[in-house]
Amino acid sequence: MSNTAITYTQYHDERQLASIMDLIDTELSEPYINMTYRYFVHTWPQLTFLAHDHTTAQSQSQSLAQNSALAVGVVVCKQERHKSGLMRGYIAMLSVRTDYRKRGIATKLVRMAIDAMISGGAEEIVLETEVDNSTSIAFYKRLGFMAEKRLYRFYMNGKDAFRLCLPVVEGEDKYG
Numbered sequence: 001m002s003n004t005a006i007t008y009t010q011y012h013d014e015r016q017l018a019s020i021m022d023l024i025d026t027e028l029s030e031p032y033i034n035m036t037y038r039y040f041v042h043t044w045p046q047l048t049f050l051a052h053d054h055t056t057a058q059s060q061s062q063s064l065a066q067n068s069a070l071a072v073g074v075v076v077c078k079q080e081r082h083k084s085g086l087m088r089g090y091i092a093m094l095s096v097r098t099d100y101r102k103r104g105i106a107t108k109l110v111r112m113a114i115d116a117m118i119s120g121g122a123e124e125i126v127l128e129t130e131v132d133n134s135t136s137i138a139f140y141k142r143l144g145f146m147a148e149k150r151l152y153r154f155y156m157n158g159k160d161a162f163r164l165c166l167p168v169v170e171g172e173d174k175y176g
């Protein structure tokens with residue numbers, strides 16, 4: 001498999017929802033219901049991005065290829081003004097299929113999301129991750145995120161979370 005067949009697109013229609021839910025439900029411990037996904041992708045469609053692998057579809061016709069491309073990664077975000085007064089971008093969900101990891105797919109997805117949130121006026125970007133998810137913590141720290149606080153028993157499975165934050169400083173390289 002080569003990375004050249006991976007494409008990145010913004011969320012554009014409800015037919016993508018099943019792939020998004022499948023990618024996230026298999027990887028994240030928190031059980032999300034349909035309404036939660038819809039809340040994010042319908043309110044902020046410009047802040048959800050998907051990665052597809054077209055490798056297996058290359059020999060097929062154009063229209064078939066579009067339909068049969070495999071969804072291999074997703075990032076789902078939102079953006080709102082926080083009570084602090086800052087416009088806050090929030091990365092709610094991020095997942096890459098196990099067999100597609102360590103190839104820069106999550107990096108590309110998160111960078112697209114960060115750029116879109118900054119274009120929409122974000123002054124900081126935050127997320128939570130389980131305190132023992134060392135892969136996720138290493139991944140986000142490499143992008144310039146810093147641990148802000150520990151949230152006790154944040155998840156339904158009883159685990160604590162770290163809130164990670166990326167301050168957006170105008171004119172600075174936002175990726176650390």
Ligand SMILES: CC(C)(COP(=O)(O)OP(=O)(O)OC[C@H]1O[C@@H](n2cnc3c(N)ncnc32)[C@H](O)[C@@H]1OP(=O)(O)O)[C@@H](O)C(=O)NCCC(=O)NCCS
Pocket residue numbers: 027028092093094095096097100101102103104105106107108128129130133134135136138139140142
């Ligand atoms: C976290 C996750 C999204 C990373 O996806 P990915 O596509 O493999 O990430 P990338 O290839 O862009 O990784 C870039 C960098 O992140 C870090 N990283 C990624 N996976 C890592 C691992 N297993 N251990 C340590 N660092 C890791 C590395 O610095 C890596 O750079 P390198 O490839 O030059 O070493 C993926 O592992 C995943 O889906 N995990 C399950 C769901 C999850 O934990 N989501 C985040 C919590 S909300």
